[in-house]
Every structure is written in C-alpha cells, then in structure tokens.
Amino acid sequence: MKIQYLLFYTLLFGVFSYVNAQENLDFSGKKKIVSPEIKGKNVTFRLFAPQAKTVKLQGNWMTGTSSESDGMELKKDPQGIWSLSKDDFGADIYTYSFFVDGVKVSDPNNSYQVRDVSSVMSMFLIEGPESANYKVQDVPHGTVSKRWYTSKGLKAERRLTVYTPPGYESSKEKFPVLYLLHGMGGDEDAWMTLGRAAQILDNLIAQGKARPMIVVMPNGHTSNSAAPGESSRGFYPIDMVTPDIFSGDMENYFNEIIDFTEHNYRVKQNARNRAISGLSMGGFHALYISANQPKTFDYVGLFSPAILPPENRKSHIYTDLDTKLQEQKASTYQLYWIGIGKTDFLFKQVEKYRQKLDKIDFKYQYLESEGGHTWSNWRTYLNDFLQQIFK
C-alpha cells in the first residue's frame, strides 16, 4: 500500500514543480498546526502569525458581546505560533474566532465552520453525556432534504428542509410531524447546522426516547424564498431584519406548508400528530400560529420566544390573543412547553406572558435554564421537547 502512495506522490510532485493552476491540492505532507487541540475538557487554540502584535480569542462561552475587547490574549512562542489553553469546557458545541491585530478571523487550521446570521465562525465539540446527541453516532440516519413548495399566498417557490426518520422510505407507515421554526437571523438551514436537529433526532429515535417523526423546517422570512445564497437573490449581504417581521404573513400562510407536507409525505393528519415549535422569532410564530388555529397542534414548544409588545401590529393574527388562548386552553392540546435562559434579553417578556397564561389557568411546562439567547440552550430545549411529543 505504502509503495503505491510513494509512486503516486512522486508522480504528483514531479508535475507540481512546473505546473500551476491546480486548485487546493496539498500533497506536501507538511506538519500542520493543530488547532483546536482537544484533550477531554481541555482545548488548546493555536495560530501561526509571526508578524502579529496581538492575537486574541473570542468564543461563545465568554460573556459579553463579540467585540475584541472581551477576547482572551494568546501568547507567542519563538517560532511565531500563538497559543492559549483553556480547561473545563462542558460537553457542548462551541464557536470561536481569533482577532489578529484587531481583525476578526476564523481559525485557518480548523476546517469546520458554521454561519450564524452573517458571521462565519470556527466550531468544535466537547464530548460528554450532554453533547452525545449532537454527534453523528453509529445509529440509523434519517434523510435530510432541501425541497421547494409553492406558496400561492406569497406568490413564490420557497425552500424548506425536511427530515424523514430512518426507514421512512422503505416503510408504509404514517408519521407525526413537527414543524420546527428558526429565529430572526436564521433560515431553513439553521436548525440543521447550528441546531444539530438531524443528529438529535437520529440519536433520540435510536434510543427509543423520541417517536420516529417527520420534521419540517420552513423559512420564516416570508420576504425571502430561501436561505442566503440559495435563492435567485444570489450572494447578497445578510441582514438580521427583513420587512416581513410582524407582517403576519408567516402565520397567515402557514397552512400552505401543512398542506404541502400532508400531500407529499405519509403523515398522520390530526392534531394529536402535529407539533409546532420555534426559537426566538420562531417561538413568536409558533405562539401565534397555534393560538390562531387551536385545533391544529396538540404540542407547542416556545424556545426563548420573542414575545414582544403587540403595538401597531395590524394583522388580525395578532389581535384578541386572550380570546384565542382561551380557545386553545379548551382544545385537546397535550403539551405547551416554554423554555428560556435566566439571562436571556427576552426573560421579562416571557415572564409577563407566563403571568397571562397563569391568570387564565392555561397549563404549560416551563424550563428555566442558565445562560441567554443561545444555540446551546435551543439544542437543549429541542432535546427535551422531542422526548415529550407524540406520546
């Protein structure tokens, strides 16, 4: 085997010496800098930057904003390699960036990156019981599809992500459906990339802790037809805020997504087999979609929901919430799940909303976690919610 490689390398090196325009090939075998180097709960970050005056690290585990001032300083060795070690990472997925003389960069030695809103960051996973469901494990895997449905109301072909459980294609069974919604900076890819939803589902189903189900993840920005770069708008600068927020369109036309799903997949078509949940703006959507059609979903999950003052919202979707909640209370609903972090900027709004629910004796399950408005929390919430629906 090794002789074959040597021959192969020799041939390639020979031609490489006089030819260029070969893309991203690297047969050099050069010893690369390992970053991040993970040993249990200890992580060492490294960057080769002999000319830099300062190199800092900013990670999502640090409190504070993503400005450089909050970063931790790396130390330079005589070879020009900057490094920093940190102990005691909990089991989770983390994101980070370097600041090289003030310029925010991803770790060039880490091929694994993830985009959140408009930022692309390096990522790593610390293993442990709490993150085991975020890993691809040797269990049967569901299928993840990017599909387009026609919205007559929005006059657009729109992209969505569909997870079908392992064995879906070869069975004749019908399945329950969870509609899983993203936040204001997200799109139909976010629950797959940052949320690790496919891994969480594969693992919980394999463990017998979640029922096999279909999960439909639409794009919650009705002014977009697809995630950035995936529509005919091309590669445009990504904005947090789009003109569709509070328009009521997502809630208004949501039945098109249900119809599409129920016509195109083998689905149990009743409230007992429908769930809806979402994070932040998606929690806001889940709240109003379920309140406006109280007979549609028996399971509702609000993850750090963006329950914001209703002033000036003109759509009928947002009026008479109290009456609608009374109807929902009287429905067949099985679980109304609310989760929020103690330092989430939406904590007080959620507290007020819980008081409203308490006042009318609307039963819900409440999880108050540490931390703020973070994917770490939303992965945990999904992992919890999935184990309680369709039971």
Add this chain to the structure above:
Amino acid sequence: MKIQYLLFYTLLFGVFSYVNAQENLDFSGKKKIVSPEIKGKNVTFRLFAPQAKTVKLQGNWMTGTSSESDGMELKKDPQGIWSLSKDDFGADIYTYSFFVDGVKVSDPNNSYQVRDVSSVMSMFLIEGPESANYKVQDVPHGTVSKRWYTSKGLKAERRLTVYTPPGYESSKEKFPVLYLLHGMGGDEDAWMTLGRAAQILDNLIAQGKARPMIVVMPNGHTSNSAAPGESSRGFYPIDMVTPDIFSGDMENYFNEIIDFTEHNYRVKQNARNRAISGLSMGGFHALYISANQPKTFDYVGLFSPAILPPENRKSHIYTDLDTKLQEQKASTYQLYWIGIGKTDFLFKQVEKYRQKLDKIDFKYQYLESEGGHTWSNWRTYLNDFLQQIFK
C-alpha cells in the same frame, strides 16, 4: 411598518444595554464594510485592519499556488481600510482569501464561504452568460437529499447526495440516472457546493437542454462513510489522501449504489438510461467502473481524469484494461466524453490514454480547455456533458 421596527429596536436596545450572552445578534445598523463589492466585471476587495502592516489577496484566478508570496497587495486608507480593485473578471464563481501580516483568513465581511479539501475560502460570482447556470434562477427546483445506504461489502452505512428533478415527487414517470463522482479531496457534498450541480441541473432542465434526470453523488472514499464532520468520526483534521485510493473498493462495490438507487427511486433500469462521470479521482473511478462492466453505462464522462500508472495495483479491477476497453468499444455505449485543461498536471497522462483509445479506434468526444485542475473547468465540463446524455 417603520414605526413597528423602531419600537422593536427600542425594546431590543434597551435590554441589550444591560444583558449579555445573546448570540450573534446585530441590530446596531452600523455601516458595514462592503467586500467584495461587485460592479459588472469589476470587484473591489476591502478589509478593515488599521494595525496590519501588509494585507494581500490570493484568489483562485491567479496562477500559482496558495502561498502568500503570490498575493496582490492591498492599499490602506487613512481610516485603516485596505482595498484593491480588479477589472475584467470573466463570468464564473471565484474563491479568495486575505493574508493579514502573513495569516491566511477569509473575508470577514463576506458571509459566503466554501470548503475545498481542508481550506475554507470566501467566494463570489460574476454574472454573465457563462455563469448563468451556476446561479439559482427563478425556475423549478429539484430536491437535494442527503441519504444513507447500507454497503454490505464495506460493512458501513454510507451517505450520499441525491438530486431528483423538479416534479419528481408528484409524477409517476421513471427517470434516467447519472452517477456523479468527486475527486480525491472531495466527498458527497463537493459537487453541490463547489460544483453547483443542483443549479446547473435546474437551469439546463428548465431550458430544455438537459433531460430531467436523477443524479446520485456517492462518497468515493470507501474508508469514509460520509463527508468530514458528517460521520461518527466527528470533526477530524481533513486529509487529502485516504487509505482507500487504488484499493479497487469503490469500483468493486459500486453496484451496491446502483442497486440502492434502482430500488429506492423511479428509475429506468438499462444502460441507455445510466451515465457515470467524475472529476480527477472520480474520473479514474468512472473509467474503471465503466470498463469493468461495459454493459452498464451508455454514457461515460471523464473530467480531468486521474489516469495514473497502474503499477502495484493489486485489485482485479485494474488488470487487463485493454481487453476491457475492447469489450466496452463493442458495447452499446453512446458517448465517451473526455475533458482536460491545457495546463492540468494530468494532461500528459490523459494524452497517453487518448492514444491508447485511438489505437483501438475507440470513439470518444474530447474537450481541451484552458486552465488546469480546477472547479471552473469541472463546472464547464458538467454543463457540457449533461446536455449530451440520455438523448
């Protein structure tokens, strides 16, 4: 509408001032640096780096390797913004990185990145007739699925990408299948990300230039079950070379992929409706898979195929090629397509292979393009090949 936004911002700003741990939210409305700024065929690259001593740009349109020495220098303005403009980009997709005081970084103002082997680079698209098929256009879109099949031979669950044409799900029709293989540094995602295969297919099908077809993109590294990060190996450092190369396993167990496809999709099951093509290592695979079973594929595409000396290859797959080609020549094959760039490091090997084919009067179509071993060429080759198969 605007009043609603203002209310919303006010609320958010209010809470932002005293709360932290909110992830990647940016309501600041700060004017961001635009990079790359594209005006027709002119592109301006910018980076805010007031402390840097040098900032260089390295793009895939430059000849040479990806080392810093070949980069173009940016100039700094009094505000600390470095910039560089370049004219006359042809219509295509491009990738680039900055070197900030020698450190290779992606453009932090460009959210669009793509990974090739282990490098993650910023990307942009220049519009024009030659790149129109690489863009998402307002045409019907096929579905792209990530699915897993069981390989008994390799004793593994393995991930593949499947493109089904627009309307597949709602029709009862059977479709032809193209098996599309990646190169040595690639995986089952590469034709989708770097190759823009879904866009090329959607567009050619909409134009009536390609037949609606299913395209199956397996992972050509038989020692891997999925792309980096998508298997239980987790987020490991990516290597160009894996122990499976030249083992014959990909060719040997390829019928498992055909069987999976023909059992799970509505497929026309005959040679006239099967095509196989691949780039570089995938071209090598396509050559040997088709030569070893001459009655299976009527269409074969070799894109910059890695036709390398056969010494020490032990598998029966690689022996007696001349005899096998004679059988293939006598088969019902319709198209044997070879494309290579004039400066490709494999040019001479392909030339020798063509001489071998010429000697036995084996008919093939040959495209000699400018440039080297690049995705720019492979996108072009796919665009050409797709228009000639299943006709």
